[in-house]
Amino acid sequence: MARAQPGRRIAILASGRGSNALSLIEACRTGRIEGEVVLLASNRPAAPALDLARAAGISTLAEDSRGRADRRAWDLAFLERVAASQPDLIVLAGFMRRLHADAVAPWYGRMINIHPSLLPAYPGLDTHRRVLAAGDHEHGASVHFVSAELDAGPVFAQCHIKIDNHDTADSLAQRLLPHEHRLLIASVAHLMRGDIHLDGRSVIFRGQPLTTPLSID
């Protein structure tokens, strides 16, 4: 396979279904993202995301993280194996493991995560149920640079949906998903074009500090 152009190699980390991963793979192949997915890595060997990647001809890495006593050592070894594919960007797309601070630090500014809430609201799990319980009228998803704190790195893009009276956690998750896919594709496309980078905790977008996240709706 031809080598991806320098600066445009993408590794995806996923633990489950893999719909965001697949949408990124397709967007690269159709030219909506000027980049190439060079690896899909998972901490769950049975993750459907791995099968989707294999079917798409993408290299995969599967390492079971369950039952490992030394979290830090596992995370460092896992990311070392990911690094062997020489990614310029690591995308966490449904990667359901909190990586140790020492493992993410070398990737600060080059590792992003998609989270199903309008951060800083609702970091962590179960966001759709929590947003309904709070009586919010709006929901969405965020893409942020990964830092040591859970779902708290600099956010640079978000999508929004209205919450209906009859929404359930499942209906919200289902309605949000296609918006998430578009958000992640647009975010990665910006990064691959060099539109966005980090300066400390500040996001720089086309040479200017970004004061509010980009709206990708």
Ligand code: GRF
């Ligand atoms: C998405 O909702 C994503 O925001 C969250 O986990 C879910 C993953 O879905 N982090 P998929 O595996 O990409 O289909």
